[in-house]
Amino acid sequence: MKIQRLLITVLLLFGASLSSQAQTLQASPITTAVPFLLNSPDARGASLGFSGVATSPDAFSMFYNPAKYAFMSNDHTMIASGFNAYATFPDQYMLYDAFAQRIGKSVIAATARYHRCGDVEIFDVYHQSLGYYRPQEFAVDVAYSYRFGDYLSAGVAGRFIHCFLNTSMSEFNVKSSSIAGDVSVYYKRPLGSLVDMSLGAAITNIGTKMSYTLSEKKDFIPTMLRLGTGFKFNFHPKNTLAVNLEFTKLMVPTPPIIARDENGNYMYNDDGSYQILYGMDNNVSVFRGMFKSFFDAPGYAMNYATCDYERIGSFYEELCEVNTGIGIEYNLADHFFVRTGYYHVPELKGGVNCLTEGLGVKFGIFGMDLSYSLFMYKPWIGAVNSQIINGRLRCDMYFAF
Numbered sequence: 001m002k003i004q005r006l007l008i009t010v011l012l013l014f015g016a017s018l019s020s021q022a023q024t025l026q027a028s029p030i031t032t033a034v035p036f037l038l039n040s041p042d043a044r045g046a047s048l049g050f051s052g053v054a055t056s057p058d059a060f061s062m063f064y065n066p067a068k069y070a071f072m073s074n075d076h077t078m079i080a081s082g083f084n085a086y087a088t089f090p091d092q093y094m095l096y097d098a099f100a101q102r103i104g105k106s107v108i109a110a111t112a113r114y115h116r117c118g119d120v121e122i123f124d125v126y127h128q129s130l131g132y133y134r135p136q137e138f139a140v141d142v143a144y145s146y147r148f149g150d151y152l153s154a155g156v157a158g159r160f161i162h163c164f165l166n167t168s169m170s171e172f173n174v175k176s177s178s179i180a181g182d183v184s185v186y187y188k189r190p191l192g193s194l195v196d197m198s199l200g201a202a203i204t205n206i207g208t209k210m211s212y213t214l215s216e217k218k219d220f221i222p223t224m225l226r227l228g229t230g231f232k233f234n235f236h237p238k239n240t241l242a243v244n245l246e247f248t249k250l251m252v253p254t255p256p257i258i259a260r261d262e263n264g265n266y267m268y269n270d271d272g273s274y275q276i277l278y279g280m281d282n283n284v285s286v287f288r289g290m291f292k293s294f295f296d297a298p299g300y301a302m303n304y305a306t307c308d309y310e311r312i313g314s315f316y317e318e319l320c321e322v323n324t325g326i327g328i329e330y331n332l333a334d335h336f337f338v339r340t341g342y343y344h345v346p347e348l349k350g351g352v353n354c355l356t357e358g359l360g361v362k363f364g365i366f367g368m369d370l371s372y373s374l375f376m377y378k379p380w381i382g383a384v385n386s387q388i389i390n391g392r393l394r395c396d397m398y399f400a401f
Contacts, residue, residue, distance in 0.1 A: 025310065026302035029350040030250050030321065033210040033219040034161055034178070036115040036137050041096040043394040047358020047371035048327025049341025051246035054186070054200035054228035055327070059098045059398050062111045062141050064226065065202045067155035067186040069100055069107035070147035074400040076101055092118045096396075109143045137163045143182070151189040157182040159205070161221065165212065178221050180207025196232040203251065209286065217283075223251040223290055228325075238333040246325040251290040253282035254297045254321070257309065278309070294318065301348060312348075320346035327356075335362055339371070352376070365401040370394070 042060035045052040052064030059077040061068040079098040093116055100109035115137045122130040143157035159180040184202035191197050203225050209218035228246035235241065256279030259267040267275040273283075279298030282289065297317035303310040327341035337360030345352035358371035373392040 025312065025348060026304055027348060027350055028255070028301060030252055030254060031219075032222040032250070032252055033176075033212065034137055034139075034163055034221055036094065036113075036117075037139065037161070037205055038222050038224065039094060039115070041094060041113055043358055043369035043371035043396045044337075044339065044360065046373050046392070046394050047339040047341060047356045047369070048244060048329060049246070049325035049343045049356055050354070051228060051244045051325035051327040051341065053184075053202050053226040053246055054198045054230040055242070055244050055329075056198075056230075056232070057186075059100060059109075059400070060096075060396075061100075062098060062109055062143055062157060063204075065155070065184045065186055065200045066109065066143035066157045066182055067145050067153045067184040067202070068200070069109050069143065069145035069155060070105065070153035071186065071188060072100065072102070072107065074102075077398065077400045079396060079398045092116060105147045107143075107145045109141075109145070111141045111143075112138065114138045133165050135163060135165050137161070151187055153186045155182070155184045155186070157184075157204075159207065161207070161210070163210065163212070176210045176212060178208045178210045180205045180221060182206070194234050196234070198230040198232075200226070200228050200230075202226045203290075206286070206290070220252045220286065220289060223286070225249045225251050240331045242327075242329045242331070244325075244327040244329075246327075248323045248325070249293070249321055251293045253284060253289040253292050254279060254317070255282055256280055257298050257300055293321075297321070317348065320348040322346075336360070337362075337369075343373075362400075365399050367398050367400065369396045369398075 040046045040050045040052070041063055044058060045055070045060060045064060048055065052060070054065070057068035057072040059079045061072070077098075077100045079096065094113060096111065096113045098109065098111040100107055117135045117137070119132045119134055121132050139159055139161045141157055141159045143155055145153055145155035147153040159182070161178040161180060163176045165175075182202060182204040183206070185200070187199040189197060203223065205221050205223045207221050207223070209220055211218040226246060226248050228244060230242055230244040232240055232242040256276045259275040259277040261267055269275055278300040280292065280296040282296070284292060295314070295318070297314045299312060299314035299317055300309045301312050301317075302308070324344045325341065327339065330338045339356075339358040339360070341356040343352070343354040343356065353376045355374045356371060358369060360369040361367065371394045375392065
């Protein structure tokens, strides 16, 4: 226990140091198409600091780690309904449904999620409004998980992603689609009679690029690397405490810093490409972009105090692209669950701090989870003494038998 507390303390202090060094620097988050694929769809994962790659399996394992399905305790699991929404943005919500079926040592699972973004205003490069559109997105998944012996399982998943933009602006595509897949592993074994350890790793959303406009340029979808570990302490046959730690990183190229002239306009090469001031060209294939995402950070950021680029180092910027989630779950008699967690995004890549809380109940084949996530982030790039606080409520109902 002392070693675990020391590890968590060091990680929190390390994350705080990354944020403090970026207080005078302009944030440079990585953007992708269909970002709804990064939104945790379940109340349980949301209440555990958005961690789930190494937690105990449930019907939502598709999102975090499909390999976990092979270790689920029930032969059938079905989510009757899922719903979550931002407290301050009631027109944004997500619906989620899932089903999993055991066949020997294998499990086949399928899920579907629908995301409505509400009204979104589009601006041009001169910050002039181009109007509003109402995007609607959905993804359908199928996964196969197999258990190798008592401790190890592996899983693969396929995914169809579709985005529909309800807009009359001719320069935007009405529809855009992508095909993606996941690969994952899960390891779980007891460490004596009182502690169970779990390890999880997954690469999700490995898929084709998408475009929202009629131009030839396409955007990466959010390919995500998840690594995590968990420890469950069996204090009593009916009382357990689980602690989980998870790291996530987008396996998407970091956009380079483009050179500008004295008027602030982008500069181009003779072949029409942008002149890169710092960083690497991110117009690469999906698989090349996945590997480049570990070493392509420009290592420079705009200092809004001096209005000039400041060297921060590529290694430091790569570290800032790693997000951290910590979750704690107390299980009472496998009927009542109390959960809490913390999620952190370094300030250089968005500066999000989120406190999460949740409750769960389970009786017979029926279960229900509730969670509330409190997000704290800056309203605009370079804001110092101002923060937006936004809440998100989630509710899930499921059947396991």
